[in-house]
Amino acid sequence: MRAAAVSTPCPSSALFHHHLPPRCSIDPSSRTLLSISQAIVQDRHGGKTRGLSSLDRSRIVSERIRKRRSNNQIFASIADISLEQSIENPSLPKDMMYDLVNKASSRDDSYISAIDNVFEKHKLTASELLDGEDLARFLSQLHNDISNLRAMLRAIYIAGHATESFSDFVVGHGELWSAQMLSYTIKKHGRPCCWMDTRDVLIVNPTSSNQVDPDYIESEKRLKKWLLKKPADIIIATGFIASTLQNIPTTLKRDGSDFSAAILSALLKARQVTIWTDVDGVFSADPSKVSEAVILRTLSYQEAWEMSYFGANVLHPRTIIPVMKHGIPILIRNIFNLSAPGTKICQQPVNENQDRKSLDSVVKAFATIDNLALVNVEGTGMAGIPGTASAIFGTVKDVGANVIMISQASSEHSVCFAVPESEVKAVSAALHSRFQQALDAGRLSKVEVIPKCSILATVGHKMASTPGVSATLFDALAKANINVRAIAQGCSEYNITLVLKQEDCVRALRAAHSRFYLSKTTLAMGIIGPGLIGGTLLDQLRDQAAALKEKFNIDLRVMGITGSRTMILSDMGIDLSRWREIQKEKAEVADLDKFAKHVNESHFFPNTVLVDCTADTNVANHYYDWLQKGIHVITPNKKANSGPLDRYLKLRTLQRVSYTHYFYEATVGAGLPIISSLQGLLETGDKILHIEGIFSGTLSYIFNNFKGTRAFSEVVFEAKEAGYTEPDPRDDLSGTDVARKVIILARESGLKLELSDIPVQSLVPETLRACSSSDEYMQQLPNFDKELSAERDDAEASGEVLRYVGVVDVVNEKGSVELRRYKKEHPFAQLSGSDNIIAFTTTRYKDQPLIVRGPGAGAEVTAGGVFSDILRLASYLGAPS
Ligand SMILES: NC(=O)C1=CN([C@@H]2O[C@H](COP(=O)(O)OP(=O)(O)OC[C@H]3O[C@@H](n4cnc5c(N)ncnc54)[C@H](O)[C@@H]3O)[C@@H](O)[C@H]2O)C=CC1
Numbered sequence: 001m002r003a004a005a006v007s008t009p010c011p012s013s014a015l016f017h018h019h020l021p022p023r024c025s026i027d028p029s030s031r032t033l034l035s036i037s038q039a040i041v042q043d044r045h046g047g048k049t050r051g052l053s054s055l056d057r058s059r060i061v062s063e064r065i066r067k068r069r070s071n072n073q074i075f076a077s078i079a080d081i082s083l084e085q086s087i088e089n090p091s092l093p094k095d096m097m098y099d100l101v102n103k104a105s106s107r108d109d110s111y112i113s114a115i116d117n118v119f120e121k122h123k124l125t126a127s128e129l130l131d132g133e134d135l136a137r138f139l140s141q142l143h144n145d146i147s148n149l150r151a152m153l154r155a156i157y158i159a160g161h162a163t164e165s166f167s168d169f170v171v172g173h174g175e176l177w178s179a180q181m182l183s184y185t186i187k188k189h190g191r192p193c194c195w196m197d198t199r200d201v202l203i204v205n206p207t208s209s210n211q212v213d214p215d216y217i218e219s220e221k222r223l224k225k226w227l228l229k230k231p232a233d234i235i236i237a238t239g240f241i242a243s244t245l246q247n248i249p250t251t252l253k254r255d256g257s258d259f260s261a262a263i264l265s266a267l268l269k270a271r272q273v274t275i276w277t278d279v280d281g282v283f284s285a286d287p288s289k290v291s292e293a294v295i296l297r298t299l300s301y302q303e304a305w306e307m308s309y310f311g312a313n314v315l316h317p318r319t320i321i322p323v324m325k326h327g328i329p330i331l332i333r334n335i336f337n338l339s340a341p342g343t344k345i346c347q348q349p350v351n352e353n354q355d356r357k358s359l360d361s362v363v364k365a366f367a368t369i370d371n372l373a374l375v376n377v378e379g380t381g382m383a384g385i386p387g388t389a390s391a392i393f394g395t396v397k398d399v400g401a402n403v404i405m406i407s408q409a410s411s412e413h414s415v416c417f418a419v420p421e422s423e424v425k426a427v428s429a430a431l432h433s434r435f436q437q438a439l440d441a442g443r444l445s446k447v448e449v450i451p452k453c454s455i456l457a458t459v460g461h462k463m464a465s466t467p468g469v470s471a472t473l474f475d476a477l478a479k480a481n482i483n484v485r486a487i488a489q490g491c492s493e494y495n496i497t498l499v500l501k502q503e504d505c506v507r508a509l510r511a512a513h514s515r516f517y518l519s520k521t522t523l524a525m526g527i528i529g530p531g532l533i534g535g536t537l538l539d540q541l542r543d544q545a546a547a548l549k550e551k552f553n554i555d556l557r558v559m560g561i562t563g564s565r566t567m568i569l570s571d572m573g574i575d576l577s578r579w580r581e582i583q584k585e586k587a588e589v590a591d592l593d594k595f596a597k598h599v600n601e602s603h604f605f606p607n608t609v610l611v612d613c614t615a616d617t618n619v620a621n622h623y624y625d626w627l628q629k630g631i632h633v634i635t636p637n638k639k640a641n642s643g644p645l646d647r648y649l650k651l652r653t654l655q656r657v658s659y660t661h662y663f664y665e666a667t668v669g670a671g672l673p674i675i676s677s678l679q680g681l682l683e684t685g686d687k688i689l690h691i692e693g694i695f696s697g698t699l700s701y702i703f704n705n706f707k708g709t710r711a712f713s714e715v716v717f718e719a720k721e722a723g724y725t726e727p728d729p730r731d732d733l734s735g736t737d738v739a740r741k742v743i744i745l746a747r748e749s750g751l752k753l754e755l756s757d758i759p760v761q762s763l764v765p766e767t768l769r770a771c772s773s774s775d776e777y778m779q780q781l782p783n784f785d786k787e788l789s790a791e792r793d794d795a796e797a798s799g800e801v802l803r804y805v806g807v808v809d810v811v812n813e814k815g816s817v818e819l820r821r822y823k824k825e826h827p828f829a830q831l832s833g834s835d836n837i838i839a840f841t842t843t844r845y846k847d848q849p850l851i852v853r854g855p856g857a858g859a860e861v862t863a864g865g866v867f868s869d870i871l872r873l874a875s876y877l878g879a880p881s
């Protein structure tokens with residue numbers, strides 16, 4: 001539903017006020033004009049559409065008017081209450097009056113029962129609202145009108161056709177009846193009131209394109225006369241209907257009652273027009289697509305205009321013209337929520353900065369149009385030839401297609417424009433035929449159609465004077481991996497229009513909106529493998545999410561968690577305080593493709609990251625595909641980077657050429673900054689010569705604690721319990737885990753090695769390598785304690801300790817993994833717990849290596865390392881650092 005009121009200042013009520021036009025010879029103190037349009041009254045409660053009955057609405061309006069000061073005149077321009085859907089009868093068609101015409105003109109004789117329905121509905125409503133003389137007067141008028149309508153519909157039925165003026169005559173009756181009913185109701189509440197048939201006042205001239213242009217001079221004359229004759233306090237004016245200069249009834253066509261209010265306000269030089277509708281105001285983006293969209297307090301006329309053009313249901317652009325000319329503000333308010341201040345559309349937005357969280361953001365709002373196609377006309381023969389554009393657009397005009405946006409580069413080799421998808425076939429055929437000769441001669445190389453496109457329009461009055469707006473917009477889109485097909489920005493710069501693939505449009509809208517409007521970095525996350533590391537990460541996210549939101553404007557939402565058997569999905573983010581319970585209550589069968597699709601698509605966030613906390617090669621094999629889809633990947637899983645070399649190189653190449661990120665700090669040294677240190681050295685031009693270290697938290701722990709009389713198997717068991725080992729501890733004891741880390745660092749340093757190129761000294765006794773499970777291995781391990789005890793004792797006797805080390809020999813392009821002996825004074829002998837120690841010898845750090853040391857395994861430090869990769873990603877995506 002929409003309603004409009006033209007108003008003047010009135011301290012006693014915030015609802016309807018306006019100044020009387022000085023040129024009108026009526027009470028000069030104040031006047032209000034109210035217009036309620038004919039759209040259905042709707043709002044959403046629990047997902048259901050609620051209709052406001054005509055009775056309810058009349059009551060709301062009359063109640064408001066009753067509270068008004070007596071010296072205010074109120075013009076109410078209201079639409080046909082009979083068109084409304086009522087609560088009691090939600091199946092009533094929306095456009096009852098149009099329905100009558102449609103039925104009669106298609107010779108459907110159910111128009112007879114339909115007109116009876118219209119009559120009954122109005123009779124019933126009037127009987128509930130009115131009584132006494134007014135009721136009698138209204139019913140007699142209704143009777144008369146209905147018999148005239150019956151006659152006219154009969155004529156339409158016989159002719160099988162309705163002329164435009166017949167149709168306008170029929171549909172205008174709804175307005176007439178509701179205006180009368182409302183005025184009688186207000187009178188009944190004790191306020192002098194009369195109603196205005198705007199066909200006596202609003203004079204319009206039809207234009208060629210099913211529109212009308214108001215004749216302001218004639219309308220003003222007639223309005224003055226009318227006001228002199230009926231100097232009532234309150235005037236209810238019909239919306240939507242008007243007359244031609246020859247007094248033939250007509251309508252405002254597509255533009256409706258908002259337009260009536262705007263024209264009347266211009267004639268009256270009103271102080272303000274209020275449009276009463278069912279939303280709290282104009283949103284910064286369609287709230288059904290962007291959950292964070294906010295109500296704008298102010299909009300300039302131009303901004304509102306741009307928003308309306310680009311499909312936002314703000315106001316019809318024509319409604320803005322009359323008010324803009326006289327600088328009359330329009331207030332959009334919610335009739336169901338009087339506490340919402342609404343949106344003011346005016347000349348210069350007042351207190352603009354109050355709207356905004358950040359002053360640097362000058363973009364007001366975003367709108368989109370779907371179902372478009374781009375047409376690209378290209379060829380060297382166009383450059384410097386006057387008339388090419390005119391020939392192209394002349395041809396488009398001839399097929400009656402509507403050009404929504406045009407873009408031409410200054411090289412003049414191509415012109416591209418967007419038209420509705422439904423019109424593109426005709427446009428393309430017409431262009432091919434018109435330019436056949438040029439195409440044959442090669443002067444034009446192609447007339448190409450790019451289907452399934454959408455427009456994303458970025459609107460803001462102040463974009464014109466602010467550098468960096470388009471850079472920020474394009475950056476936000478690039479980071480969300482969205483490709484822009486065409487761009488248009490006029491020099492007025494109220495609007496930057498981009499054409500994108502339709503499938504990317506909502507994501508683009510969200511990316512742009514969150515970057516500009518909320519200056520917030522939003523990340524949709526999917527966690528794969530909620531085991532020790534994944535589970536700890538989820539708990540860390542739970543504990544830190546609020547602080548990240550508040551301090552750094554980073555909004556991290558876990559949209560799904562999947563294990564190997566079951567998964568949970570959410571549309572707005574899983575409640576991390578209960579993720580374990582939810583996993584038990586609401587899990588569905590795991591399906592990795594469905595999972596990735598859900599996290600990437602079914603939510604309100606432009607950026608997606610999948611965090612692989614498994615040790616699974618299968619999951620790692622998906623990274624390439626995910627990165628290609630623009631999904632960022634973060635992992636502590638070593639399988640991708642230590643797997644087959646060609647796969648690894650392909651993955652890294654894709655990562656380097658895209659805006660999609662792949663971070664894996666925790667694959668070596670858990671949370672210790674090993675990968676980032678190495679990358680930092682390389683990026684700044686240092687050369688890596690040698691990397692040597694204790695890379696296994698498990699083996700470090702084991703050899704740090706395998707002392708005196710302790711058995712080897714006992715210490716292995718402790719390491720497993722402490723969460724240092726791989727899901728299968730044999731991966732640690734066999735040296736494979738260390739070999740993987742050596743390969744990761746070797747490849748990072750530029751070596752092209754396979755895992756099989758690394759000689760590894762395994763600590764898994766030969767006979768236990770064939771154990772079918774890690775449990776069986778753990779059970780049998782004590783039988784082999786003696787072997788390693790002897791080696792330890794031998795080392796101890798010569799003042800040495802055993803340490804399991806990995807080496808990357810960059811100079812000689814090789815690596816190794818082995819158990820070595822170190823003197824007790826050696827730094828490698830000084831470790832404790834699960835410490836890793838990694839020494840980088842480089843051209844800069846030649847005499848003294850760069851050493852990183854600290855706990856290199858365990859749930860908290862590893863999950864912390866993954867978390868810090870997530871924050872690095874957020875910062876790459878634009879979060880404040
Ligand atoms: N534990 C540690 O200190 C460190 C571990 N890492 C790495 O972190 C990863 C996880 O290790 P943990 O949490 O200790 O192992 P874990 O065995 O506790 O957890 C792995 C989880 O992944 C799940 N999973 C396995 N295959 C899956 C699939 N195809 N789809 C979905 N879920 C699947 C398992 O059911 C389990 O819940 C491993 O890659 C490990 O190398 C890295 C650095 C240190």
Ligand SMILES: N[C@@H](CC=O)C(=O)O
Binds near residue numbers: 696699724
């Ligand atoms: N199992 C690994 C965990 C880290 O990668 C280790 O012990 O170092």
Ligand code: NA
Binds near residue numbers: 666675
């Ligand atoms: Na690390």
